[in-house]
Amino acid sequence: MSNKNPIGLFDSGVGGTSIWKEVHALLPNESTIYLADSKNAPYGQKTPEEIIELSKKNTEFLLDNNCKLIIVACNTATTNAIKVLRASYDVPFIGIEPAIKPAALHSKTQKIGILATQGTLNSELFHQNVALYSDVKIVEQIGFDLVKLIENGEMHSEKMSQLLEEYLLPMVAQDIDYLVLGCTHYPYLIPQIKKIIPNHIKIIDSGEAVAKQTKHILEINNLFNTSNDVHHTFYVNSSAEVMQELIGPKYKVNYKDF
Incomplete structure (x- = not known):
């Protein structure tokens, strides 16, 4: 080669x-x-x-x-x-893979959020990785329709804003201090995510x-x-x-x- x-x-x-x-x-x-x-x-x-x-x-x-x-x-x-x-x-x-390891190792609250697709969160490999950090509470959230909106050119739509609030605010309420983005589409949403979550929550992608x-x-x-x-x-x-x-x-x- x-x-x-x-x-x-x-x-x-x-x-x-x-x-x-x-x-x-x-x-x-x-x-x-x-x-x-x-x-x-x-x-x-x-x-x-x-x-x-x-x-x-x-x-x-x-x-x-x-x-x-x-x-x-x-x-x-x-x-x-x-x-x-x-x-x-x-x-x-x-x-x-979702960057669970750095988030789990550095979390002060011992609570991290993971926003990912259904296919990732349901996979055997994901569950194997989560099992390595049993002392950390992992708050999982499926990002229903986020990929579809990005693919359709609706990244900055009102619908996107509504979905991000719906998915992120309950995670914030559970005292996460790290948010792991478990989909390669999601880094494009970081500016919008930062407007929703508090400044102390660190965002990690792969x-x-x-x-x-x-x-x-x-x-x-x-x-x-x-x-x-x-x-x-x-x-x-x-x-x-x-x-x-x-x-x-x-x-x-x-x-x-x-």
Whole structure:
């Protein structure tokens, strides 16, 4: 495998671009291919079997495009499918999991909130991680419809504000001091979340940790791109408008029916 080959990322939609931004910031010399399976979003309401099949399809698309490493830039796909992907394909995979560990270790109130999709919160991997911190009260909240609103370009809508208040205020009332964002779409909501929760509650997402892990995996596999040939390609299988707005005018989003 050539070191010049790109890093592949896939998500159920545009949310994983929050991960892409962290990876690109830390590894500016690496080429990337980002795949948004927006027509099947959200994954959080699908069965584990459906999530595994979609994740395989996305992986094979990225492998067909010669990706040297794949980031599953979706919490739901990671918690439901990454074990199967690692067993099925001969390429390094990096997953996204809710950052329970740093929140649990640093919480003063011993109470942390997790806002995530139904698919993530119901997964076996999530429950295994939660079980490691039995001395911490973990307040779980499914973010019903948040992904759908973001994918539909309604991130700043009145409906979004209403849902965020409905989900967050009961968590605040339970004295959480950390809020873990368990979906790669949710970092785009941080400005709105900060208007709802008190300043002392710290917000954690997984983006920076994933970028550092990507760098580590490239290093131990001797896969760093040492050439000056760097390019970034974005694919989406529904409307490109929302993703184009999130990544800015520098890169073109390509429609691809897959």
